[in-house]
């Protein structure tokens with residue numbers, strides 16, 4: 001196998017505080033890999049500006065002017081982490097041998113890239129970076145994140161436990177990814193769905209050095225909900241079980257009502273009508289809401305809107 005030409009894909013949203021330091025660290029690291037002949041000299045970094053409202057794009061432009069081994073992509077607005085990542089990957093499809101996606105804050109330890117490349121050379125087409133240690137995360141982040149993976153797995157969503165979006169992909173896998181046209185992109189589920197030889201490397205998650213998280217609780221919940229409804233029919237099945245449960249309750253209420261009637265206890269019967277009515281109309285609403293959730297998904301997919309729109313690209317040879 002030849003020495004691979006690597007592209008590092010870095011999505012950036014309001015990362016002005018950290019971008020220059022991230023760039024320097026990645027550059028030094030790539031240079032050391034080149035010197036060890038682990039990667040091709042033409043390996044590059046691609047920064048994707050995901051509609052930042054600060055100076056992020058300005059910084060990327062400056063970097064691109066001084067360094068032609070950096071590609072800058074500017075999306076027309078904020079499309080979200082997943083779409084920014086896919087933009088960086090797909091816009092560079094077939095130009096590199098393998099791709100590693102990594103967050104701009106370098107919380108995912110770049111030292112793990114060595115291990116990823118080693119596994120790649122041993123034939124893995126996908127290498128997942130897995131967090132073996134989350135002690136640097138706040139307890140809240142740790143608990144919510146771990147619950148997220150457990151919940152996903154229990155509902156049959158094919159995610160890798162404690163793996164976020166730090167991973168290596170072979171160009172062949174990227175070509176297959178390009179065939180997934182869904183708008184609700186949940187890469188952590190799609191990549192395992194694509195298949196191919198895969199392996200894992202473990203690393204310790206580091207602290208964010210500057211700037212703050214771009215994933216507040218609200219965004220995390222939306223992300224988890226998207227992952228579940230894009231991959232699992234569990235919520236729909238849960239509605240069915242809930243319906244069966246309701247039916248059993250309705251039966252016992254029926255027994256109670258009939259017994260009361262035959263024993264001659266029936267009064268106006270207002271409570272026994274209004275209470276179940278309220279209860280069952282409530283549960284119907286839940287069921288309809290959940291079905292609506294899936295219909296909403298179908299609606300979005302049917303529209304087939306582009307997942308991202310490029311404003312412009314710098315320093316890319318095509």
Ligand code: UDP
Nearest residue numbers: 011012013050080081084103104213214215
């Ligand atoms: N990000 C992005 N678009 C967004 C939100 C985040 O491109 O709408 C990028 C962000 O710049 C970073 C990565 O996604 O490179 C992960 O975000 P962050 O580090 O804030 O998430 P956390 O590590 O706190 O989960």
Ligand code: MG
Nearest residue numbers: 103105107208
């Ligand atoms: Mg981070």
